[in-house]
Amino acid sequence: MKEHAQKAAEFIRNESRTDWHDEALWFVRSKRDKASHSIGEWEQLRELASQVKDNVLSNLDGYLEQFEANARRNGVQVHWAADAEEHNRIVYGILEKHQARNLVKSKSMLTEECHLNEYLIKRGIEVVDTDLGERIIQLKEEPPSHIVMPAIHLKKEEVGELFHEKLHTEKGASDPKYLTEAARQHLRQKFLAAGAAITGVNFAIAETGGVVVCTNEGNADMGVHLAPVQIHCMGIEKILPKAEHLGIFTRLLARSATGQPITIYTSHYHRPKAGGEMHIVIVDNGRTAQLGRAAFRNSLKCIRCGACMNTCPIYRRSGGHSYGYTIPGPIGSILTPGIDLKKYSGLPFASTLCGSCSDVCPVKIDIHEQLYRWRQIIAEEGHLPTDKRQSMKWAGRVLSKPAWYNVIGKLTRWAMMRLPRPFLYNRLNEWGKDRELPEPPKESFGEWYRKREKS
Amino acid sequence: MKVGLFIPCYIDQFYPQVGIATLELLEKLGCQVVYPTGQTCCGQPMANSGCERDAVAAYHHFVQLFHAFDHVVTPSGSCAYHVRNHYDIVEQTEEVKKIRDNVLDLSEFLLDILKVESLDSRFPYKVGLHQSCHGLRGLRLGQGSERALEKSSKLDTLLRMVDGIELVEPSRPDECCGFGGTFAINEPAISVKMGKDRIADHENKGVEVVTAGDMSCLMHLEGIIRRQKKKIKVKHIAEILNGTQP
Ligand code: SF4
Numbered sequence: 056m057k058e059h060a061q062k063a064a065e066f067i068r069n070e071s072r073t074d075w076h077d078e079a080l081w082f083v084r085s086k087r088d089k090a091s092h093s094i095g096e097w098e099q100l101r102e103l104a105s106q107v108k109d110n111v112l113s114n115l116d117g118y119l120e121q122f123e124a125n126a127r128r129n130g131v132q133v134h135w136a137a138d139a140e141e142h143n144r145i146v147y148g149i150l151e152k153h154q155a156r157n158l159v160k161s162k163s164m165l166t167e168e169c170h171l172n173e174y175l176i177k178r179g180i181e182v183v184d185t186d187l188g189e190r191i192i193q194l195k196e197e198p199p200s201h202i203v204m205p206a207i208h209l210k211k212e213e214v215g216e217l218f219h220e221k222l223h224t225e226k227g228a229s230d231p232k233y234l235t236e237a238a239r240q241h242l243r244q245k246f247l248a249a250g251a252a253i254t255g256v257n258f259a260i261a262e263t264g265g266v267v268v269c270t271n272e273g274n275a276d277m278g279v280h281l282a283p284v285q286i287h288c289m290g291i292e293k294i295l296p297k298a299e300h301l302g303i304f305t306r307l308l309a310r311s312a313t314g315q316p317i318t319i320y321t322s323h324y325h326r327p328k329a330g331g332e333m334h335i336v337i338v339d340n341g342r343t344a345q346l347g348r349a350a351f352r353n354s355l356k357c358i359r360c361g362a363c364m365n366t367c368p369i370y371r372r373s374g375g376h377s378y379g380y381t382i383p384g385p386i387g388s389i390l391t392p393g394i395d396l397k398k399y400s401g402l403p404f405a406s407t408l409c410g411s412c413s414d415v416c417p418v419k420i421d422i423h424e425q426l427y428r429w430r431q432i433i434a435e436e437g438h439l440p441t442d443k444r445q446s447m448k449w450a451g452r453v454l455s456k457p458a459w460y461n462v463i464g465k466l467t468r469w470a471m472m473r474l475p476r477p478f479l480y481n482r483l484n485e486w487g488k489d490r491e492l493p494e495p496p497k498e499s500f501g502e503w504y505r506k507r508e509k510s
Numbered sequence: 511m512k513v514g515l516f517i518p519c520y521i522d523q524f525y526p527q528v529g530i531a532t533l534e535l536l537e538k539l540g541c542q543v544v545y546p547t548g549q550t551c552c553g554q555p556m557a558n559s560g561c562e563r564d565a566v567a568a569y570h571h572f573v574q575l576f577h578a579f580d581h582v583v584t585p586s587g588s589c590a591y592h593v594r595n596h597y598d599i600v601e602q603t604e605e606v607k608k609i610r611d612n613v614l615d616l617s618e619f620l621l622d623i624l625k626v627e628s629l630d631s632r633f634p635y636k637v638g639l640h641q642s643c644h645g646l647r648g649l650r651l652g653q654g655s656e657r658a659l660e661k662s663s664k665l666d667t668l669l670r671m672v673d674g675i676e677l678v679e680p681s682r683p684d685e686c687c688g689f690g691g692t693f694a695i696n697e698p699a700i701s702v703k704m705g706k707d708r709i710a711d712h713e714n715k716g717v718e719v720v721t722a723g724d725m726s727c728l729m730h731l732e733g734i735i736r737r738q739k740k741k742i743k744v745k746h747i748a749e750i751l752n753g754t755q756p
Contacts, residue, residue, distance in 0.1 A: 057696075064699035073703065081682070088655060097658035366656065368686045372700050405697065407690025407704075408558065410647035414656035427558070427596075434560030443692075447556045451564030454519065454556075455571045457548035464523045485695040489702040490733030493524040500522045500529035504545050 057440075059405040063373035077371040079207060084365040086314025087415070094306075104303050105419040108356035111294050112346060118261040118294045119337065125264025126335055129326040136338045139169035145336050146171060146253070146286060150180060153284050153332075155250025157181045159242075160189075161274040163255030164202050164359055165288045165338060167381045171253075183245045185274040187238055194221045200375030202382055203312050203361035208374050242274075252278030254324075256289035257358070258304060259335075262297045265325040266335060269308060269318040276322050286334045287324065291342050292355040304358060307417035311360035345393045350428045354389050356418040363412035363422060369405055378402060385412035389425040392433065400438040403429035461501065468495035511623075513541045514579035516572075516613070518589045518725075519551040525725050531752040532585040532616060538752075539624055543583075546575045554592040558691045562599055569600050577605035580612065581623060585748045587615040587645025587723045595648065616748055617651055617664040617723060626671070631753030634674030638717035639665055640708065640731070641684040642724035651723065654684050665723050665747055672750060680711040689730035705734045712742060719743045721750055 067073050091097045111118060123133045136142035142165075150158065158180055160166060172182045172193070184193045191206040192199055195217055199205030206214070215229035224237045254275040258267040266287045268275045279285045295301060309315040327333035346352050364370045364384030375383035380391050380399065388406065391399035403426045412422040433439060434447075453459045471479060472495050480487040498506075513536060517529040536543045552572055553565030572593065576582045584590055593613045600606055620626045641663065645651045652663030669677055688694070688704025695701075709731055712720050720742060722728050728744040735742055743756045 060697045060699070063697060067699045067703050070703075077707070092658040094658075368688065368704055369697075369700055372703050404560075404693070407643065407686050407688060407693045407701075409643035409686035409690070411643070411654070411656055411684075411686070414647055414654050430558070430560030431562055432560075435563070439560060443559065444561070447559050447561035447564050451553075451556050451561065451567060454551040454553065454565075455567035457550055457571075460519070460550045464519075468523060485698045486733070488698055489737060490705075490730065491736040492733065493520075493729055495524060496526050498526065500517050500526035501547065501549075503526050503530065504533075505547065 057401060058379060059373070059377050059401045062377035062379075063369070063405070066374050066377055067372060073372050075210070076208065076374060080365045080371045083204075083313060084362070084415070087311055087362055087365065088314075090310040090314040090316060094310075100303055100307055101417055101419050104307055104417060105356065107295065107300050107303065108418050109353070111296065112292070112352060112355055115291060115294065115346065118296060119291060122259055122261040122264055122294060123337075125262070127264070129264050131264065131326060131333045131335055134334060134336045136336055136340070138340045139338075142169045142288065142336055142338045142340065143171050143174040146288070147175060147178060147180075149284065149286060149334055150175070150251055153250060155180075155282075155284060157183070157245070157248045158251050158253060159183050159185050159245055159249040159274075159278040159282065160253045161185050161255070161272075161278055162257075162268055162270050163253060163288055164199075164381065165255055165290055166253060167199060169288075169338070169340065183242070183249075185242050185245065185278060186270070186272055187235060190238055190242065191217065194218075198376065198381065200383065201361060201364055202359050208376065246277050246281050249278060249282040251284040251286060252282040253286045253288060254279065256287050256293050256335075257308065258295050258301060259289055259293045260295055260298050260301065263325065265323055267301060268322045268324070269305065269320070270322065271313075271315075271319045273320050276320060279322075279324065280328070283330070284332045284334070285324070285327070286336065288336045288338060290338050290340070292357075308358055308360050311362040311415065311417040341394050345390070348393065351389065351393060351425055353420055354386065354422075354425060356420055357386055358418055360417055362415040362417065366411045366415045367406075368409065368411070369407070373405070378405070385422045385426070386420070389420075389422055389429060392429045396433065396436060397438050400433045403433060461499075464499060468499070471495040511541060512580050513543045513619075514576050514582040515543050515545045516549060516552075516576065516582050516584040516589065517545065518584060518586045520729065521585065521725050522549075524729065525746070527754070528585055528725050528746040528748055531746065531748040531754055532583070535748055535752040536583065538630070539620070539626065541624070544579070549575055552589040552592050554589060554596075555691055557592065557596055562596065566600060569597055573597075573600075573605050573609050576613075577609050581619060582609065582613045583616055583619045584613065585616045585723070585746060586725065587617075587642050587649050587651060588726060590615045590618075591644040591648035615645055615649055615651060615723060617645075617668055618649065620668060620751075621664050626668070629668070629671040629751055631751055632673040633750045633753060633755070635756065636676045636678055636716055636718045637669065637750065638678050638680055638712040638715060638720050639663070639669065640687060640712075640720050640722040640727055641665070642722045642727045643684075643686050645723045646684055668747065668751055669721070672753075675750070678712075678715045678717050680708070680715055680717075682711055685711075687727045687731055689727050691726070694730055701730070702734060705731050709734060709740065709742065713740070717742060719745050719750075719756055721745050721747050723747050
């Protein structure tokens with residue numbers, strides 16, 4: 056329960072680094088503001104996207120079947136995976152069949168979610184994440200800290216050091232251009248040697264059976280075009296009914312994610328290339344369970360833009376790793392309780408309910424409302440610490456009985472006025488560690504008012 | 511017009527001057543204000559901690575005290591937001607429905623109901639407005655910086671009616687202060703860091719007094735300001751609109 060608080064406190068101990076992290080993400084949020092506010096119909100686009108997704112979620116079964124049929128007609132092999140384990144098994148099976156020992160990957164949070172890399176590496180497959188940020192954290196053996204900028208927690212000097220160690224770049228070099236070029240050269244060999252390429256999927260179009268991947272580095276294309284086998288892994292919620300809906304989402308996605316009008320590449324894959332094979336793996340992994348929870352189903356509208364992370368004042372000051380899940384930040388905090396309520400019971404409390412996330416969200420997910428709702432469920436299922444649970448029971452009693460409330464209020468103020476400082480400020484007082492308590496007035500408003508009424 | 515005044519628990523106990531300023535201001539503007547005695551709390555502290563069931567008794571108590579008024583006014587966007595949005599777990603009787611419609615933050619009451627256009631108050635200081643989140647994004651007392659809509663703010667509109675005031679906007683116009691109710695004690699490190707950052711933003715703009723529509727945000731900021739012995743002050747917007755000097 057206290058895990059996020061502890062990790063956040065550790066993160067903040069290095070205050071200048073916290074400030075740097077906060078500023079870096081605030082910069083992205085500001086770019087997003089500029090890009091989105093510069094088109095007049097932004098709020099209508101959000102509403103439209105939200106409605107399209109409502110339709111998708113209400114008719115998901117039908118759209119998925121339509122998608123599958125159309126993809127098969129295009130010569131694509133479609134697989135269904137109930138959970139992460141099955142997804143990994145399917146991918147491994149495809150690789151086995153083709154004796155592919157080297158795999159390149161691009162743009163897939165889903166494979167992160169399924170821990171595909173570990174699964175394959177254990178079975179002797181070389182897995183290379185080809186997007187720069189992903190490659191950095193893969194070399195560093197760390198999980199991503201952000202869904203769009205997975206290495207945002209690292210400074211360029213640290214990347215320089217890492218590359219010096221792993222890719223033998225010059226010691227002390229930290230020029231991003233130089234480092235990017237080094238990564239590119241190193242990845243080129245990997246691309247050429249790859250027996251298969253995996254990409255994630257931003258959108259899957261039911262009407263055409265095609266999938267769409269939005270990238271800035273072009274690695275999805277590079278992998279898919281060079282390797283004989285291409286595999287696209289998608290969650291069931293990635294469906295859009297028609298190709299004509301795509302424009303709404305590509306406009307929203309890039310602006311929300313990085314403040315760009317559009318991602319550099321918007322790649323459409325419809326059928327295998329001549330002599331090649333194309334597979335699509337459709338994954339549930341807890342999504343239908345979430346779909347069945349009325350208050351939380353619209354969390355499945357998420358297009359993984361990351362904007363809610365960039366705007367979250369807590370994420371910016373605690374870093375993605377403090378959440379302990381592949382998808383951190385506000386959206387992670389409403390997805391995780393559905394996966395393991397007990398384990399992630401602290402995350403819905405890692406928020407002030409300020410609501411900024413819901414207002415940046417391009418598909419209008421009511422994130423902060425869902426955080427509030429998860430809190431209720433966590434308490435009801437008994438995952439609050441006992442002292443907290445008890446104190447709330449008492450607070451509830453006192454605050455519904457005016458006589459008790461008045462007496463306790465008076466006593467509290469009296470104690471705050473009279474008690475020596477160590478009684479008030481000690482390790483039990485979390486408020487008072489770095490803050491003063493309010494200066495207690497002699498009389499409450501209620502007392503003042505009663506006097507005024509008498510005179 | 512019969513106006514019921516709701517003074518949230520922490521204002522009642524720790525910041526009576528904010529309640530007094532609210533009452534005086536409303537009376538100056540010609541309202542007949544009743545403060546029903548026996549009031550306690552809207553129930554938000556329990557509910558935001560996940561224990562809304564424990565808040566139900568407080569909800570009923572609140573409804574029983576206030577349902578007869580045409581308007582219930584409170585100097586707290588956060589409490590008004592809570593009643594309007596989260597009193598959905600009790601039976602929606604006529605009384606409950608009525609109160610959920612009629613609870614207003616002070617700024618809403620002044621601008622939307624009383625249609626105030628000028629105020630008789632003076633506050634010759636450099637003031638920075640802290641946009642409390644529940645008022646801003648919950649009650650939509652203005653447009654948050656996230657949405658691509660025309661900028662507006664009820665609090666700002668009201669402050670501009672005060673004579674001598676110099677309003678300064680912080681570089682991040684509506685970032686959360688980090689209070690968040692029990693968040694402040696569940697995650698003290700991050701809560702305080704957020705507060706420090708807000709204060710620094712206002713200080714960098716030369717602000718002398720930070721104001722807000724919610725005293726809870728200011729209680730948190732003031733706690734940090736006093737611990738760090740800073741010069742900057744806090745004042746609830748009701749005090750400034752009523753002309754209370756720092
Ligand atoms: S919840 Fe909304 S803002 Fe957050 S990543 Fe998903 S789409 Fe983007």
